[in-house]
Amino acid sequence: MSRLVILVLLVLVVGWWLQRRIARLRQPGAPQAPGGSRGKAPAPQDMVVCAHCGVHLPSADAWIQDRLSYCCEEHRRLGPKAS
Numbered sequence: 016m017s018r019l020v021i022l023v024l025l026v027l028v029v030g031w032w033l034q035r036r037i038a039r040l041r042q043p044g045a046p047q048a049p050g051g052s053r054g055k056a057p058a059p060q061d062m063v064v065c066a067h068c069g070v071h072l073p074s075a076d077a078w079i080q081d082r083l084s085y086c087c088e089e090h091r092r093l094g095p096k097a098s
């Protein structure tokens with residue numbers, strides 16, 4: 016009989032704990048993980064193409080030389096891909 020009481024208490028405690036967690040997650044001021052479905056979308060960034068390998072990357076991360084964009088210093092050093 017005492018096992019049943021302990022089991023019921025355990026279920027009640029777990030239920031109360033889950034309810035608290037959910038309520039905290041739903042609070043509007045609660046910190047959210049980046050990339051969550053709510054909140055502002057990140058600002059669009061200009062995308063450029065690496066002149067050597069053709070990979071697309073944000074212009075902020077690109078290496079620029081002679082008005083050409085590269086994905087890394089290695090590709091900037093190698094220059095545009097010879098076709």
Ligand SMILES: [Zn+2]
Pocket residue numbers: 065066067068069070085086087090
């Ligand atoms: Zn590249």
